[in-house]
Amino acid sequence: MNNNDLFQIALNKKDYRRAAELAIQFGEGKASKAGMWAWARDAVDAAAHAGITLDPGNLSWPDFEAMRVKLGRPA
Numbered sequence: 001m002n003n004n005d006l007f008q009i010a011l012n013k014k015d016y017r018r019a020a021e022l023a024i025q026f027g028e029g030k031a032s033k034a035g036m037w038a039w040a041r042d043a044v045d046a047a048a049h050a051g052i053t054l055d056p057g058n059l060s061w062p063d064f065e066a067m068r069v070k071l072g073r074p075a
Contacts, residue, residue, distance in 0.1 A: 007042065016050035019043075020071055025062050034064050043067060 003026045010019035020043045027039030042060035047054045047070075054070050057063035 007046075007064070011046065016046045016047075017052070017071060019046035020050065020054065021068075024067050024071070027062060028064050033061055036064075040064070040067070047071065 003022070007019055007022050007026070010016075010022055017056060023039045023043035023046060027035075027036045027043065029042045030036045030039060037056075040056040044054045044056060044067075055063070056067060
């Protein structure tokens with residue numbers, strides 16, 4: 001099972017907050033900016049389904065720490 005599978009399972013269970021948390025976690029582990037931004041977009045989308053608005057920022061990499069705090073999790 002890979003990261004995409006774990007994320008999809010959370011989405012299928014409608015556990016959108018968990019899916020957003022996973023996307024943030026997986027994004028932090030990416031070496032490329034493109035990979036980080038792909039997971040950041042997934043986190044924003046999943047959180048939106050949970051009624052939470054995440055802002056990944058506008059730097060060259062996403063602000064995962066701020067996103068995690070917005071979800072109500074320690075950074």
